[in-house]
Each structure stands twice: as structure tokens, then as C-alpha cells.
Amino acid sequence: MPLPTGPKRRYLVDGTVAVGLAVLVLSGLTSYSEAYLAEAARRPDAWLTVLLLLQTLPLALRRRFPTSILATVQLAWMVEVALEYPGTLSIFGIGVALHAVGSNLPASRSRIVALVSIGTLLLWTGIGVLSYEDVGPDSLLSTGAFGLFTWLLGREVFQRQLRTEELEQRAYAAERDREERAERAVREERIRIARELHDVVAHQMTVMTVQAAAARRTLRRDIDKAAGALEAVEQAGHEALNEMRRLLGLLRTSEVERHTPQPGLARISQLVAQLEEAGLSVEVIVEGEKREVPPGIDLNAFRIIQESLTNALKHGGPDTRATVRLVYRPEHITIEVTDNGRGAAEGLGAAEANGQGLVGMRERAALLAGEFAAGPRRGGGYRVWAHLPLGTR
Numbered sequence: 001m002p003l004p005t006g007p008k009r010r011y012l013v014d015g016t017v018a019v020g021l022a023v024l025v026l027s028g029l030t031s032y033s034e035a036y037l038a039e040a041a042r043r044p045d046a047w048l049t050v051l052l053l054l055q056t057l058p059l060a061l062r063r064r065f066p067t068s069i070l071a072t073v074q075l076a077w078m079v080e081v082a083l084e085y086p087g088t089l090s091i092f093g094i095g096v097a098l099h100a101v102g103s104n105l106p107a108s109r110s111r112i113v114a115l116v117s118i119g120t121l122l123l124w125t126g127i128g129v130l131s132y133e134d135v136g137p138d139s140l141l142s143t144g145a146f147g148l149f150t151w152l153l154g155r156e157v158f159q160r161q162l163r164t165e166e167l168e169q170r171a172y173a174a175e176r177d178r179e180e181r182a183e184r185a186v187r188e189e190r191i192r193i194a195r196e197l198h199d200v201v202a203h204q205m206t207v208m209t210v211q212a213a214a215a216r217r218t219l220r221r222d223i224d225k226a227a228g229a230l231e232a233v234e235q236a237g238h239e240a241l242n243e244m245r246r247l248l249g250l251l252r253t254s255e256v257e258r259h260t261p262q263p264g265l266a267r268i269s270q271l272v273a274q275l276e277e278a279g280l281s282v283e284v285i286v287e288g289e290k291r292e293v294p295p296g297i298d299l300n301a302f303r304i305i306q307e308s309l310t311n312a313l314k315h316g317g318p319d320t321r322a323t324v325r326l327v328y329r330p331e332h333i334t335i336e337v338t339d340n341g342r343g344a345a346e347g348l349g350a351a352e353a354n355g356q357g358l359v360g361m362r363e364r365a366a367l368l369a370g371e372f373a374a375g376p377r378r379g380g381g382y383r384v385w386a387h388l389p390l391g392t393r
Helices: 007-031 034-039 046-054 057-061 066-082 091-104 107-131 138-218 223-247 265-277 295-315 348-353 358-367
Strands: 281-287 321-328 332-339 371-376 382-389
Touching: 007 046, 007 057, 007 091, 046 057, 046 066, 057 066, 057 091, 066 091, 066 107, 091 107, 091 138, 107 138, 138 223, 138 358, 265 281, 265 295, 265 321, 295 321, 295 332, 295 358, 295 382, 358 371, 358 382
Parallel strands: 281 321
Antiparallel strands: 321 332, 332 382, 371 382
């Protein structure tokens, strides 16, 4: 059976402590010798048992009612002392109650309650010192030290609880902030991708419009030329429909910004030249037969390569070398960018949390129904891999 948690566990622990202390105190009644009892003013009886239970069992509720429990336990102890029963271990109940006052009440109230309680203990002990020869002045010191120590121990627990709660709140706030920033990064990246794809689709629509107008003008004069124009319209329509399918599900804003024509894989050589001028050595390896890919895939494949190489330049350190492997297949293209630099441990994780780098690349691959993976390489460096299906043209 699983152990209880939360408040149930707290009450179980407190109840166990109270019952255990009661058993300990009551068991001490059997340890008196007859010689000691013969000299005692009052022998143990049922009333002493009641007083001892009042000093122990209420401790089960000490966290919920610390002040009231301390008053009950201490009053029962004072009655026990006043009736001159033989000495017992019941004063430990006062120590547990003072600890609860220190660990559960605010500072100012806790100090007042502890001051009143310890002062009363010292007063009652002082009366005993004056009234009985067998009660020495050292009892004042031990009683005061005992009460002060247990209360201070409770205050330390209280402060530790406050620090723990503060750390938990900070951790919770940091986690929420991280999640919000990650969600915002994904949302902004999807909007940016949608805008880029909007330009691609708009381009295809423009081609369709122009070719359809040309076909209309030449239909009666040159049927072959009109047929070619209509074939171009058909091809552009297929490409536009494929790109529109990839737009489904994306969040869009109402305001559409104008962009310059977007780059594609044909511009990798220009990108490599720019990065080599900045200090990054790049090798490009192309496998398979180069072929024309849909504009949306062409754009996002270029962006993945661009972002991977940019991260290698930023975080790889000096003398970093990167390799771009681009594999063309009839049904898909595969991108692999590797480097030998210091890599992600210093920069890419933070970049992802801030809405750059890996978040953008992962969203681009997901948008195209592809696969994406990134992480440190065995032996050093970093690897980015993307698998993008070409779909039906």
C-alpha cells in the first residue's frame, strides 16, 4: 500500500510522534524504585496519567494550532509539578510544542509566544528552587536553555521552509517563462515561414495569371503557343496547390509584409562564399542527380543549411570546419551539416530557448512533413540532419 503524501502524511507523522512520546513518558512510570516512591509527596495515579496524556497526545495537532497546543501542554506540566508528582519526562512535550511554535508561526508572533512560554517555565522553576531543597539553581539554566534551544531549532526550520518555497516559486516562474518563450518562438517562426511560403504561392499565381492571359490572346492565332501557355498554367497550379497544402494549420497574421524573392539551394555557393569570408571553412558535397524541387522545399532547405552554418560560425570557435552534404533522391532530399567546433554546449541551447536556431529549423522540417535531428557529435562538433519529402509535383 503506498504511503500517504501531502497533508495526510504530515498528520500521520505528527500523530506518530505524539503517540510515541506518550508511550515513552508513560513507560517511565514503571521505572521508579520503591524507595524513591516512599519519599515522594504523591505516588503516580490515574490523574498523573491524564496529565501526561495532555502533555503528549495534543502534539498531533501542533502544526495546525501551535499556540493552543503549547498552552495546553505547558499548563498540564505546571499542574503536574504543582501537585508534586515524581519527576517524569513530560517536559519533552513542551520542547516539541516550542519547536512547533518556532517552525509554524511568523517571526514576531513566534517570538512573543516563546518569550511568554519560556518566561513562565523559568518562573515556575524558580518557585521550585525557592520551595524545595532538592531543586537547585542550575535547574533555571537547564530549563531556559532547553526551551530556547527547541524554539531556535524551530525557527531554523521555518527559515529553511521559506527558502525552499522561494526557490520552488523561482523555479516554477522560470519554467513558465521558458515555456512561454518557447511557445512564442514557435509561433513567430511559423508566422515567418508562412509569410515566406505566401510569397512562393503568390509567385505561382502570378505566373498562372500571365500565362492564362497569353493563352487567351494567342488561342486563335497560334494554337501550339496557346497550348504551351496552358501547360505552364497547369504546372504552376500544381506547384501552388502543393505549397498551399503545407500552409494548412499554420497561424497567420492579418498583415502580410512584402519580401524580396526568397533564396533556394541554387544560392548555396554564394552563402558558402560569404561564410568563408567571415572565417568559416565550408565543404559542400552533393550526392545524386540535382533536380528542381518545389519552391517551398527549396526555400526551407536553404534556410536550414543557412541556419546550421551560421550557428557553426557563431559557436564553433576559431578554425572551425563545416561540411554540407546534400543528397538528392526521387522522393526526398536529405541535408546533413556537420562541424568540428565547440558547438551547441555553449550556444545552441540558449539560442533555441530564445526562438532562434534549432526551433526554426525543427519547425521548417515539421511544416514540410519531414524529419529533423540535431545534437553534438561523438568526438566533438555538432550535427544537423533533415529529411524532406518532395511529395507529388
